[in-house]
Amino acid sequence: MPSGSTAATLEGHTAQVVCVAWSPDGRCLLSGGWDMCARVWDVASGQCTATLQGHAMWIWSVAWSPDGGSLATFGNDASLRVWDAASGECSATVRTLWFSAVAWSPDSRELACSVMDKAGVGWAVRVYAREG
Numbered sequence: 001m002p003s004g005s006t007a008a009t010l011e012g013h014t015a016q017v018v019c020v021a022w023s024p025d026g027r028c029l030l031s032g033g034w035d036m037c038a039r040v041w042d043v044a045s046g047q048c049t050a051t052l053q054g055h056a057m058w059i060w061s062v063a064w065s066p067d068g069g070s071l072a073t074f075g076n077d078a079s080l081r082v083w084d085a086a087s088g089e090c091s092a093t094v095r096t097l098w099f100s101a102v103a104w105s106p107d108s109r110e111l112a113c114s115v116m117d118k119a120g121v122g123w124a125v126r127v128y129a130r131e132g
Contacts (some may be wrong), residue, residue: 010041012048019061023085024068032059038073040088050088054081061101064107072111076101080113 015034022029028049032038038059040050055075063072064085071083080102082092101114 008043008046010039010046010048012041012051013037015058019059021062021064022119023064024066030062030064030071032062034058036075038062038071038083040071040085052081052083052088052090052120054093055079055091063102063104063111065104066106067108069110070104072102072104074113080111082111093121 010029010031011032013033013035015032017033019033020029020031021053027043029041029043030038031041036053036058038052038053039048040052041047042049052071052073055073055077057076058074059073061074065071068081069090070086071085073081073083075081078095080094080096081090084091103112104110105112121131
């Protein structure tokens with residue numbers, strides 16, 4: 001592929017897309033945006049293979065766990081959701097302060113999130129451990 005050329009356009013979101021993340025094996029993409037859902041895409045075919053719905057407002061950040069088994073989404077509804085990558089089911093929801101970004105630990109057991117507290121004091125990083 002020539003540098004800077006478009007390899008593919010993945011169509012299916014009904015509003016602006018604001019975040020994307022690769023799967024660890026490079027076969028899929030996870031996208032999120034203003035249509036309040038995240039979508040899993042098969043890169044080779046360009047097909048949407050799953051639509052993750054549950055946020056009440058748009059999605060700001062998405063992340064795919066390094067082990068490939070889980071997805072994380074953060075929405076403007078101040079909820080962090082963890083999804084099973086195989087089934088597309090939401091396995092956990094954390095309602096908390098406003099985030100701007102989410103990232104998995106290398107062992108896929110924890111999520112780090114940048115947080116703005118309600119008092120507006122400043123940004124911090126919170127880490128949430130997975131149960132089990």
